[in-house]
Amino acid sequence: MNKKNTKVLIICYYWPPAGGPGVQRWLKFVKYLPSFGIEPIVFVPENADYPLMDEKLLNEVDSSITIIKGKIKEPYQLAKKIAGKKAKTMSSGMIPQNRNQTKWDKLLLWVRGNFFIPDARIGWVKPSVNYLENYLKQNPDIKTIITTGPPHSVHLIGMNLKQRLGVKWIADFRDPWTTIGYHKELKLTNKAQNKHLQLEHDVLNTADQIIVTSKTTRKEFELKTKKPIAIITNGYDIINVGKIELDEKFTLAHIGSFLSNRNPRVLWKAIKELRNENEVFKAAFELKLIGKVSDDILETLKEFNLLECTDNRGYVDNQEALIQMRASQVLLLVEIDSEDTKGIIPGKLFEYMAAERPILGIGPDDSDFFSIITETNVGQNALYIEKEKIRLILLEYFEKYQQNNLKVYGMGLQYYSRKRLTEKLAHLITKK
Numbered sequence: 001m002n003k004k005n006t007k008v009l010i011i012c013y014y015w016p017p018a019g020g021p022g023v024q025r026w027l028k029f030v031k032y033l034p035s036f037g038i039e040p041i042v043f044v045p046e047n048a049d050y051p052l053m054d055e056k057l058l059n060e061v062d063s064s065i066t067i068i069k070g071k072i073k074e075p076y077q078l079a080k081k082i083a084g085k086k087a088k089t090m091s092s093g094m095i096p097q098n099r100n101q102t103k104w105d106k107l108l109l110w111v112r113g114n115f116f117i118p119d120a121r122i123g124w125v126k127p128s129v130n131y132l133e134n135y136l137k138q139n140p141d142i143k144t145i146i147t148t149g150p151p152h153s154v155h156l157i158g159m160n161l162k163q164r165l166g167v168k169w170i171a172d173f174r175d176p177w178t179t180i181g182y183h184k185e186l187k188l189t190n191k192a193q194n195k196h197l198q199l200e201h202d203v204l205n206t207a208d209q210i211i212v213t214s215k216t217t218r219k220e221f222e223l224k225t226k227k228p229i230a231i232i233t234n235g236y237d238i239i240n241v242g243k244i245e246l247d248e249k250f251t252l253a254h255i256g257s258f259l260s261n262r263n264p265r266v267l268w269k270a271i272k273e274l275r276n277e278n279e280v281f282k283a284a285f286e287l288k289l290i291g292k293v294s295d296d297i298l299e300t301l302k303e304f305n306l307l308e309c310t311d312n313r314g315y316v317d318n319q320e321a322l323i324q325m326r327a328s329q330v331l332l333l334v335e336i337d338s339e340d341t342k343g344i345i346p347g348k349l350f351e352y353m354a355a356e357r358p359i360l361g362i363g364p365d366d367s368d369f370f371s372i373i374t375e376t377n378v379g380q381n382a383l384y385i386e387k388e389k390i391r392l393i394l395l396e397y398f399e400k401y402q403q404n405n406l407k408v409y410g411m412g413l414q415y416y417s418r419k420r421l422t423e424k425l426a427h428l429i430t431k432k
Contacts, residue, residue, distance in 0.1 A: 005039040008429050009136070009145045011128070011157055013121055015044040016061055019054030019317065021256065021347040025174060025234055026148055027060060028418040029425055036426035041066045041142065043132060045124060049074040052292075054317045070131050072124040075116060106187065113186025117195050118177070119151040129160040136165055144429055148172040150180075155203045162206055170428060171207035174234075174347075176217050179340045182261075200224070209428055214368040216343025232424050233372075234347040235416040236354035241319065244326040250281070250401050251311075252360070252394075253288040253328035255321050256348050260296035262334045264362045266382075268304040270390040275309070281398055282309075290324050291315055325355035329406055330397050333373075335363035337384040345369045350416050353378050358408045360393055378410045 010030065014022035030040045046069035061067070116122050136142055145167050147158035155171050162169040177200045178193075188196070204210060204225040211230050212218050218229045252271075275282040287301070287310045301307050316324070325331060331352045335341050345368050352359050359379025361370060370381040382389045400406040414420060 005034065005037050006144075006430055007039045007041060007139070007142045008033070009041050009043060009132070009142050011043045011132070011145060011147045011154055013045060013048065013124070013149075013151050013154055014050070015042065015067075016057035017053050017055045018048065018050040019052035019057065019315070020050075021234075022150070022174065023054070023057060024318070024347060025172075027057065028235070028237055029422050030065060031060065031062065031237075032419045032422035033426060033429075035419065036423060038426050038429055039066075041068065041139075043068050043070065043128070045072040046070060047074075048072055052315060056317050056319055068135065070124070070128045072121065075120050075123070109185065110187045113188045114192045117192055118156075118199055119153050121151040121153045122156075125153055125156045125160070128157045129164075132157065132161055133164055136161065136167065142167075144168040144170065146170045146172060146429075148174060149177075150175055152177050152199075152203070155207075156199070159203055159206050162208075168209075169207050170209045170211060171203055172211040172232075173217065173221075174213060176220060176340075176343065177203075179220060180344075185261075209431075211425075211428070212343075214343040214345050216368050220343065230424070230428055232421055233345060233416060234350050235418045235421045236350040236413075237418045238354070239319075239322060241323050241326065244323060247286070247288075247327050247329055249286040249329075250284040250398055251286045251288045251328045252330045252332050253290060253324060254332040254334070255325055255352075256291045256346070258289060258291060258293040258297050258334075259336075260294040261336045263294075263297055263300055264334050264384060265300060266384050266387045267332075267334075267362060267390055268300055268306060270387050270394065271306060272304045274391060274394060275306075280402075281395075284398070284401070285309055286311055288324070288328060289313065290321055322351065322355070325351060325357065328355075328357055329401055330394075331355065331357050331359045331379075333359055333361045333363075333369065333379075335361075335367060335369065337364050339364065342367050345372065349373070353410060353413055353416065356408055356410065358397055358406060360390070360397075362390070376410050376412055376416075378408050378413075 010026060012026050016023060030042060033040045042065060112120060145158055145161055147154045149155050158169045158171060161167060178196050201224060204221060207227060209228055210221060211232050213233050218231055221229055275285060287306060289312045292315055293312060301310055333346060333349055335344055342364055349369055353376060359373055361373050361379060361381040365383055373379045373381055380393045397406060
């Protein structure tokens, strides 16, 4: 790397060999920042207990990138010894619905919500601040630091370094903090909730620059701070996976974790009706699930007699996930049916877009990801109450599948390429 490059310290929890969507954003930013004259130094946990692993992602980390590590004490390691599989499931975001929660589930949620604020990685903050304060003093040419959350405890590292050293600090929010969907499920006491709100306020008003991934989150944060807020969405990278043959069946594929609170009963009902009414559709249809699937989802599929047409493949690495996206006939994107999730734009949306397969999006009205799907012409959207619309979309896609003409013609996808998005980030880093 050119020694004249601007240096930036990036502090993040999720990093290869971690798998899942939380890794991709900063893995790709780090990949492309040198193209814009910026040298990234990345600080990550040394012994993190990641819920998902993808060793192949290590191949995407350039050997010239400086990676520094700090030890972390993971409370989930202790929790797994006590509660076993339930703790591991919960650490990956698979929170059971209230009606299915055991006493252990409720206890773990209460402890997680009220003893670990803002999250279970709070123990990484103090040792990281002490280590990085010394590191930055020894490397005075690093003038800018970036933190990315969740986990939002990472932002507390940035805030402390800002207060101690006066460095420029950019706080990147991949998801909101106190309004994210699972926040309400943590059984917070009033004291714990107020502490979350205070920490969120402090971070938003101490950072020099805030980055969010959606218009809705920017509007939310603009009510809480006067600091500048930029939108840099997630995106896609061009990865050559070779020639892919489309599935022979009419596959509707969901790629990624399928959480309990993203359970679109309206979709399952529409599919059940179509299978009962149309023998040709029934013979051709297959629901393909790639990634971790909650027990609540599987129970609902059983309720609607859909397990017999479901191929549940479990978690796969990112490379295989990309292959499955491109092989599927239709891609399913589901977000929680809540006012709080309108600003959530799932990272896999952009990989879906690059796969050039039609998307069926289901979520709350006026969702930001609905707008992107519509503007780029990559699919169709429906609300949780629009069963008839979902039926019509599936039938339209099925008819085109039968005619061997099921395609999409995306528009403006180049604006969501990882390199194009990194250019926006580089501008914020170098801005005085």
